[in-house]
Amino acid sequence: MKSAMKPEDWIRDPVFQLNLLVWMSKEQPKEAYCVRPVFHEAGFDWMAIEQPIRFPVETAKLIEQINEKGDIRIHSHPEPELVVKRSRDQSALYFEAKSNSFGVASSTSHQGRGHLVATGSVFREVNAPLERALLVYVVPNEVSDPMRACLQELALQLRSVALSPGDSAVDGLTAEDAAIHYHFDVLSRGMLGISESRIALVENIAEDTDPSPLLLIYSNEDCPDDERRGYYRHVIQNQAIATMLCEFHRLDIGESITLSAARVLELTTQGAFNFLGHERRKKMELLLKVNVFNKIAEHWRSRAPEAIKVQGKELTVCFPSDSFQSDFLDWLERSKGLFEDIKPKGPDIEQMVFEMPIQ
Amino acid sequence: MPFSLASLPAKPKDRFEVYRLFNGLSEEGKSGLDSAKTRVPLVKTFLLEHVSERGTQRPKPLDEIWKRHSSILSPIDESFSSITDFAEDPETGKQQQVVTGYIERYSSRFFAYYTVEGSQEAKRRVRNWIGNSPDLDSTWFSSPLLKHLWDKDIVHRGDHRFGKLVFRHESVFEMPEDSADTPGEDHEGGFDDGGPELERRKFRSEMGDSVGRLRGSLDGLRQSYPPLHALYSVRIPSMAGRGGHDLFQDGQITNRSDSFEDHRNHARYLWRLYDGVLSETEECAWGDPAATNKPVGWNGVPLIVRFDEALSQTTFDNWVKKAFQKRNVFKLWGEPLRLGPTKIHIYGADRHLWQPINLEMTEKQLVAILPRGTCGNTFHRLVANIQRYISPKIDAWIGSRSFESFLEERHLNEVRDET
Numbered sequence: 001m002k003s004a005m006k007p008e009d010w011i012r013d014p015v016f017q018l019n020l021l022v023w024m025s026k027e028q029p030k031e032a033y034c035v036r037p038v039f040h041e042a043g044f045d046w047m048a049i050e051q052p053i054r055f056p057v058e059t060a061k062l063i064e065q066i067n068e069k070g071d072i073r074i075h076s077h078p079e080p081e082l083v084v085k086r087s088r089d090q091s092a093l094y095f096e097a098k099s100n101s102f103g104v105a106s107s108t109s110h111q112g113r114g115h116l117v118a119t120g121s122v123f124r125e126v127n128a129p130l131e132r133a134l135l136v137y138v139v140p141n142e143v144s145d146p147m148r149a150c151l152q153e154l155a156l157q158l159r160s161v162a163l164s165p166g167d168s169a170v171d172g173l174t175a176e177d178a179a180i181h182y183h184f185d186v187l188s189r190g191m192l193g194i195s196e197s198r199i200a201l202v203e204n205i206a207e208d209t210d211p212s213p214l215l216l217i218y219s220n221e222d223c224p225d226d227e228r229r230g231y232y233r234h235v236i237q238n239q240a241i242a243t244m245l246c247e248f249h250r251l252d253i254g255e256s257i258t259l260s261a262a263r264v265l266e267l268t269t270q271g272a273f274n275f276l277g278h279e280r281r282k283k284m285e286l287l288l289k290v291n292v293f294n295k296i297a298e299h300w301r302s303r304a305p306e307a308i309k310v311q312g313k314e315l316t317v318c319f320p321s322d323s324f325q326s327d328f329l330d331w332l333e334r335s336k337g338l339f340e341d342i343k344p345k346g347p348d349i350e351q352m353v354f355e356m357p358i359q
Numbered sequence: 360m361p362f363s364l365a366s367l368p369a370k371p372k373d374r375f376e377v378y379r380l381f382n383g384l385s386e387e388g389k390s391g392l393d394s395a396k397t398r399v400p401l402v403k404t405f406l407l408e409h410v411s412e413r414g415t416q417r418p419k420p421l422d423e424i425w426k427r428h429s430s431i432l433s434p435i436d437e438s439f440s441s442i443t444d445f446a447e448d449p450e451t452g453k454q455q456q457v458v459t460g461y462i463e464r465y466s467s468r469f470f471a472y473y474t475v476e477g478s479q480e481a482k483r484r485v486r487n488w489i490g491n492s493p494d495l496d497s498t499w500f501s502s503p504l505l506k507h508l509w510d511k512d513i514v515h516r517g518d519h520r521f522g523k524l525v526f527r528h529e530s531v532f533e534m535p536e537d538s539a540d541t542p543g544e545d546h547e548g549g550f551d552d553g554g555p556e557l558e559r560r561k562f563r564s565e566m567g568d569s570v571g572r573l574r575g576s577l578d579g580l581r582q583s584y585p586p587l588h589a590l591y592s593v594r595i596p597s598m599a600g601r602g603g604h605d606l607f608q609d610g611q612i613t614n615r616s617d618s619f620e621d622h623r624n625h626a627r628y629l630w631r632l633y634d635g636v637l638s639e640t641e642e643c644a645w646g647d648p649a650a651t652n653k654p655v656g657w658n659g660v661p662l663i664v665r666f667d668e669a670l671s672q673t674t675f676d677n678w679v680k681k682a683f684q685k686r687n688v689f690k691l692w693g694e695p696l697r698l699g700p701t702k703i704h705i706y707g708a709d710r711h712l713w714q715p716i717n718l719e720m721t722e723k724q725l726v727a728i729l730p731r732g733t734c735g736n737t738f739h740r741l742v743a744n745i746q747r748y749i750s751p752k753i754d755a756w757i758g759s760r761s762f763e764s765f766l767e768e769r770h771l772n773e774v775r776d777e778t
Contacts, residue, residue, distance in 0.1 A: 026660065026661065027660045027755040027758040027759050028661060028663070028758065029662070029757075029759050029760075029761065030757060031664060031665075031754070032665045032724060032754065032756060033664050034661065034663075034719070034726055037759075064566065166493075179479070200505065202650075205700060206700075208696035208699055208700060209698055209699025209702050210699060210702070212698065212704075213719065213726075214661075214704055214717050214718075214719050214726060214728060215704075215706075216728075222730070231696075233694070235704075235706050236695070238693065238694055238696075238706040239706040239715065242692065242693065242706060242707050242715045243709040243715055245692065245713065246708055246709055246713045246714055246715060249493050249713040250493060250713065251417075267713075270730050270731055332691060333685075335531065336694040337694075
């Protein structure tokens with residue numbers, strides 16, 4: 001599971017970038033932080049992760065008309081990666097992390113327009129009592145300038161069609177001097193009230209060590225590291241198995257428990273699962289069903305078909321005896337490496353696995 | 360003739376009959392201590408936590424927990440019960456069912472087990488109950504908490520009073536792979552019994568003197584020798600008379616006073632202190648979900664323990680290898696995901712309480728994230744075991760608050776008055 005990536009590769013990974021931003025808003029000690037909590041120190045606290053924005057009716061209609069016309073395209077429900085808010089002045093930082101910059105003609109530009117609209121004059125209407133937001137794109141620092149130029153051009157386009165985009169900033173990430181650094185745009189500095197243009201976020205990193213802090217966000221996507229494509233799925237599966245073990249250890253003999261994939265993920269993510277988009281939730285349920293539930297049921301099918309059942313997206317467990325409980329828990333506790341972390345694919349597979357009971 | 364547990368009343372008229380018996384034994388025990396001959400075992404209390412009474416788990420009644428151990432809990436009044444369990448008859452050497460001690464329920468979450476069984480047997484019995492039930496845990500008076508008790512309470516009980524401090528540190532993970540045994544057993548008083556000696560940093564020291572002298576020398580000694588930060592036990596002078604109460608890291612309190620009532624009062628005092636610290640740890644670690652509408656998983660703060668000296672590669676590797684084994688003192692379950700030579704992540708569980716925990720272990724520090732609803736005991740157990748087995752001198756934080764400042768804010772005067 002050792003990483004083949006260098007720190008300068010990690011700063012391009014969207015999951016790594018988002019995880020850093022989340023840690024930056026988490027309270028930590030000054031003397032021993034994992035990631036310097038600069039947003040927390042400036043008074044910001046988490047508000048939303050990957051929550052789609054719904055525009056006011058008038059704005060939504062206008063965007064619909066503009067999109068129909070086809071000169072420019074605007075995302076009608078943009079999904080910022082992270083929004084942090086500060087109650088004392090009702091302000092917010094609205095983050096979008098990218099592995100690279102993009103141009104006005106790229107297919108990603110409609111997202112950019114959507115984010116600019118979301119942080120403009122409509123922000124106050126949608127997010128009252130919050131009053132203002134700054135859109136912050138976080139990219140590898142070497143592409144900050146082209147990213148900034150693109151956002152300025154996108155803002156001009158929006159003004160030309162009677163929309164009011166918000167201010168935007170571009171913050172950069174670098175891996176240098178044995179640290180991951182964060183470079184602030186002048187507008188970000190103003191919002192945070194700090195004078196430094198660059199800070200070390202993660203210090204004392206080594207070439208042979210993945211600089212990631214503990215993952216606080218969940219992804220069923222591939223890890224960019226060639227040596228461990230399934231790493232993010234592996235993490236969520238490990239957390240799910242830990243959650244299941246905790247439930248099973250409390251089960252009395254003869255008592256039955258039915259856990260849906262959604263329930264396990266809800267417990268595993270401390271409720272964050274319910275805040276994810278529908279498609280993402282479905283993919284994560286599928287991951288758990290195929291890679292974990294089915295594997296458990298297949299292993300125990302011959303020995304105790306009545307004790308361990310999978311029906312649709314639900315796993316039902318009932319221990320008939322002390323010895324069976326002990327064997328089952330020992331097996332699950334020793335299961336490291338048994339559960340593949342490959343990505344289940346395709347709607348047909350999804351349909352099939354959810355409908356076919358495994359007993 | 361050795362003391363037999365069969366002397367404990369199975370059906371006392373009320374709890375005060377037990378108090379009277381324990382008072383007599385305390386007096387006899389104290390006079391034995393004074394003449395350097397202990398004729399009866401000392402009365403001792405184990406402060407225990409009923410874990411499932413807290414958080415999101417289904418609470419399991421205490422009598423059901425003991426039924427699982429083939430033991431019987433028999434109520435004497437609404438919060439006081441006797442426990443009948445198997446114990447060896449000192450005369451015949453055969454196992455027999457006898458009353459081994461009494462349970463007093465202090466709150467829905469905490470209770471005390473009072474017994475006069477010999478120290479090793481009682482420890483083994485309590486460990487067995489806890490080890491086989493995710494619903495039970497010890498209370499964990501980690502070194503910073505014991506030091507806080509010393510600074511804020513014990514030194515104010517009079518310079519002339521007798522004080523005792525015990526320090527323990529054993530770098531069990533420093534050993535080459537083939538000899539790094541799994542810690543877990545106590546070897547009370549076992550300094551040099553002529554047996555094989557493993558070459559690793561090991562420190563067990565006991566300082567017994569007047570409180571005034573100890574106070575004057577402790578800080579200076581700690582600065583020059585880090586293992587003196589690994590405080591394992593303190594003597595709390597009695598409020599009622601001579602002697603005191605020895606409090607150990609795992610919540611055992613041994614009565615060396617001549618009064619059971621004074622002993623019980625101290626047990627309840629320590630329960631209130633621990634309960635307050637634990638509740639605050641949990642509130643701090645989880646955050647307040649009512650403050651916002653965001654999911655609870657996005658609240659809360661990490662718990663960070665930083666070692667004074669970075670661990671060697673060998674120590675780190677041994678720790679990672681052993682800490683996740685079933686019988687290891689750290690009692691962790693999970694797959695260590697290696698991110699570098701001295702950095703691993705674990706998305707696993709506290710094997711003892713069976714509750715999820717995410718950990719980052721490096722050669723310099725440990726970072727823990729406890730999901731909402733999990734018990735703060737996990738954190739206090741981690742701190743206690745790290746100081747005893749990994750690094751005697753540490754700094755610990757809950758969010759941005761240092762553990763010391765956290766305890767400072769909870770000055771002992773703030774401990775709730777029971778009455």
